[in-house]
Amino acid sequence: MKKIQKMQQAKIQALFCNKCGKELVLADGSPREGVCSVEVSWGYFSRKDGETHSFDLCEDCYDAWVRQFALPVAVEEKTELL
Ligand SMILES: [Zn+2]
Numbered sequence: 001m002k003k004i005q006k007m008q009q010a011k012i013q014a015l016f017c018n019k020c021g022k023e024l025v026l027a028d029g030s031p032r033e034g035v036c037s038v039e040v041s042w043g044y045f046s047r048k049d050g051e052t053h054s055f056d057l058c059e060d061c062y063d064a065w066v067r068q069f070a071l072p073v074a075v076e077e078k079t080e081l082l
Pocket of ligand 1: 017018019021057058060061062
């Protein structure tokens with residue numbers, strides 16, 4: 001759940017994990033710890049046609065959530081260019 005200040009530039013003022021309610025650390029409007037931000041636009045064949053749902057999870061809640069999956073999440077390592 002993001003609280004965004006509407007100014008010239010959208011800036012996150014506060015960011016909370018929707019599952020545990022913990023406030024996530026921000027620096028200059030950007031998260032300074034792991035956060036899983038999800039936004040889903042539900043389509044015609046769903047039971048929520050036309051609705052967009054969004055939520056944020058801290059890394060601990062994300063890890064606990066995906067451990068419940070029957071199949072593991074896909075993981076791809078990003079290599080940084082030096
Ligand atoms: Zn959490």
